[in-house]
Amino acid sequence: MAKVPVQFTLNGSEKAEFVDSGTTLLHALRDKIGDTSPKGGCHQGTCGACSVIIDGELRLSCLTLAETCNGVAITTTAGLSEAGVLHPLQRAFLEAFATQCGFCTPGMIMAAKVLLDHTPNPSRDEVVEALSGNICRCTGYEPIIQAVLTAARSNSQNAA
């Protein structure tokens, strides 16, 4: 099968690869580029574990073809920490015990990041709505919701 070029920015770094036409972004990120933070859960758009941020919008990398992403800016959970310092969302997830098996965590953090980028002080209902496309089978969701609210408060305090 013919290879097609794919070029985009991943967590601030330019990436260029040749992939088989029809390759999903999830497969390209994990198996070609080596960013394994997006997880392949259901491959059906149901679990949200593969969520990434493309040009500021939450997307499902398992349902996105890599060759449709030329020229875009992609953010994954692997790109959130800076110089070894965890992002406030990552820290809040750790401290609130919002991670158990950890499989859903990168997708949850992506969904939460998009929320906080647009709505720095969300209500609980807004957090629940923002996470509604992401499934967790361990935590019962409440620690995750609390972690996002904690990260929002932390951001507000830092900005004050």
Add this chain to the structure above:
Amino acid sequence: MALALQTFATVKDANAALKAAGTRYLGGGTLVIRAANEGDVSVSGFVRSTEPSLSTIAVAGGKVRIGASVTMSTISRHADLGALAKAARAVGGPAVRNMATIGGNLFAPAPYGDFAVALLALDAIVGTDDGEAPIEIFLANRYGSAIVTSVSFALPKADSFRFLKVSRVKPKGVSVLSIASVLELAPDGTVSSARIALGCMADRPMRAKSAENALIGQSLTKDGIASALAAVNDGTSPATDPIASAWYRNEVLPVHLGRLLLG
């Protein structure tokens, strides 16, 4: 194995490529990539078009034309489409809404396709390169059609459009059923015209025409809507699936129509 994608600048060229057996049109990917990932061997490749008109929304003279590639999240945020925001937000979670298109929703089988239910109540016109068709006729022959290019409808008057989605998982679950209605009231408060569309109550979104007829001349009170509730199951043939049984869907349909009409 990856399935090759062909991208065309025009819908006309994409339609020509779509004639190849096993080729599917790629909109937002939430249906066809899902099918391919699931191992649907009938899918042999993807076709898409980047024609700009597919991604535009034009509002003029009380009417709207929405390009088929416009996403649910774009509709939910559009200043002139506030009446439809609830129906657009009923589709999937945030990531799905950023990808799922209005054109694709017309092809989403039950228990999906909640926005198509809204479009049916709005009496939308579906556009393709082959011409335009009323949505009810389009839905009856939707598989095998030319690529959908647009959906057009008259913007509903304030408060005349209502939408309700019933799901077991909150806030976002797959539909047990969905209902959309466009009601116009006479000066005395009685219903002068009614369009009611049902989702998950047949193999495609359907009009509840017996209930619509029963509402004409009635007021939106418990007594006034009683005959419409009694008639709303006429012609339904819902599926039994992991979300709900056909029996359950038929049992709860009048309850939820009542809530929609009295709400």
